[in-house]
Amino acid sequence: MKKVILTCLLASFSLGSFAYSNSHFHPEVIASSPVEKTELNSFCKAIIKGNVEVVKQLIALGEDVNKKSLGKTPAMYAARYNKAEILALLIENGAKLSLKSDKEKFTAKKFAELSNAKDALAVITASNK
Incomplete structure (x- = not known):
C-alpha cells in the first residue's frame, strides 16, 4: 500500500513540475514573434x-x-x-x-x-x- 501511495505522489509531483515549467512564458520569444493586429481602431x-x-x-x-x-x-x-x-x-x-x-x-x-x-x-x- 505504501508503494502505491508513494508512486501516486511521485507521479503527481512529476506532472505538477512539468506543468509548472511549461506554464512560464518567455518574453523574448513573444516579443520577437510577429503579431497581427486584429482589433478595431x-x-x-x-x-x-x-x-x-x-x-x-x-x-x-x-x-x-x-x-x-x-x-x-x-x-x-x-x-x-x-x-x-x-x-x-x-x-x-x-x-x-x-x-x-x-x-x-x-x-x-x-x-x-x-x-x-x-x-x-x-x-x-x-x-x-
Missing part, C-alpha cells in the same frame, strides 16, 4: 457606437477619415450601422465613398444596402448629386 469604435462628439474631436485632431481598420473605412462602418449624421460628417471631411473593403470588395453604399440602412443610403445618395 478607436475611431471606428466611436462611429459604431454613434458617438458624434468623439468622432468630431478625433477628426479635429487629424484622424484620417479614409484609414481602414480591419479592412473597412470609417464610412463603411457608419454606413453599415446606419450612423447617418456621422457619415455626413465623414463625407464633409473628405471620406471617399468609392473605396472598397479589403475582403468583400464592397463600398460604403453596398454595406448600407446590405444592412438596410436607409438613413445612411439617403446621405450617400445626396452626396452623389
Whole structure:
C-alpha cells in the first residue's frame, strides 16, 4: 500500500513540475514573434457606437477619415450601422465613398444596402448629386 501511495505522489509531483515549467512564458520569444493586429481602431469604435462628439474631436485632431481598420473605412462602418449624421460628417471631411473593403470588395453604399440602412443610403445618395 505504501508503494502505491508513494508512486501516486511521485507521479503527481512529476506532472505538477512539468506543468509548472511549461506554464512560464518567455518574453523574448513573444516579443520577437510577429503579431497581427486584429482589433478595431478607436475611431471606428466611436462611429459604431454613434458617438458624434468623439468622432468630431478625433477628426479635429487629424484622424484620417479614409484609414481602414480591419479592412473597412470609417464610412463603411457608419454606413453599415446606419450612423447617418456621422457619415455626413465623414463625407464633409473628405471620406471617399468609392473605396472598397479589403475582403468583400464592397463600398460604403453596398454595406448600407446590405444592412438596410436607409438613413445612411439617403446621405450617400445626396452626396452623389
